[in-house]
Amino acid sequence: MKRVQRIGALMEILSGSPNKVFSLSEFCSLFGAAKSSVSEDLAQAREITRLTGLGKIETISGVTGGVRYVPFISEERAAQCQEKLCRKLREKNRVLGGGFLYTSDIMFHPAIVKEMAQVFARKFSDCGADYIVTIETKGIPLALKTAELLNLPSVVVRREAKISEGATMSINYLSGSSERMQKMSISKRAALSGSRALIIDDFMRGGGSVRGISDILSEFDTEVIGIGVAIANISPEKKKVSDYCPIVYLGHVDEETKEIEVFPNNQIFQKSAL
Secondary structure, eight states, X not given: OOHHHHHHHHHHHHHHSTTOOBOXXXXXXXXXXXXXXXXXXXXXXXXXXXXXXXXXXXXXXXXTOEEEEEXXXXXXXXXXXXXXXXXXXXXXXXXXXGGOBOOHHHHTOHHHHXXXXXXXXXXXXXXXXXXXXXXXXXXXXXXXXXXXXXXXXXXXXXXXXXXXXXXXXXXXXXXXXXXXXXXXXXXXXXXXXXXXXXXXXXXXXSSHHHHHHHHHHHTTTOEEEEEEEEEEEOOSSSOSSSOXXXXXXXXXXXXXXXXXXXXXXXXXXXXXXX
């Protein structure tokens, strides 16, 4: 293979498996090239990603070291993602009864979900999570994409226990908006005792569901080290969780005029207290 072909293949392989560490010997065997040649190829690929802002290629030293591709979204591109999300959420035909918004087309749109996941991948890149947790709602695509970018497994907390999950742990919790008693369960094989979890969800009103996830994980001595939500309602002001990171905030929704107040979280990349 010519150098330009090797560089193209390197970038495709690395970007296709974000945060996965590859050894130089793997690429040497694949390309039939010496380590010195592969190292030069990687230097060129690293410069390309730097100049284009498409991510970062990092070298990891040590016996188990190698190279990995780290997804990165600039603050400018993140702001564009937020503005795009705000524009779509302001569409008047989204208003449903009770002041709710229709968001399924957004949360199941691959391109939009990918951009939001890139924001969370940057925000939580160094959080040290062992896996990502979400609940059985529209947040699953966002959680899965974020898990892919961070190279982490994902766990889905169920609304109801399924026989296919095997032995489960269930708890009752109060929803944050209506204070109604609800139930959630998790497979005992899914949660790792003493591990660290990152919670990703699509929408937060009062924080009841996220608090429920935190409580059920605590039964396994699992520490929640980050909470990311695509949309957070500013009301009620006091949530059942105190530290979370939304991409955008949802304000007043007028059912009569169909006016929707939504604005970006301008402090999204500030350090969290978690």
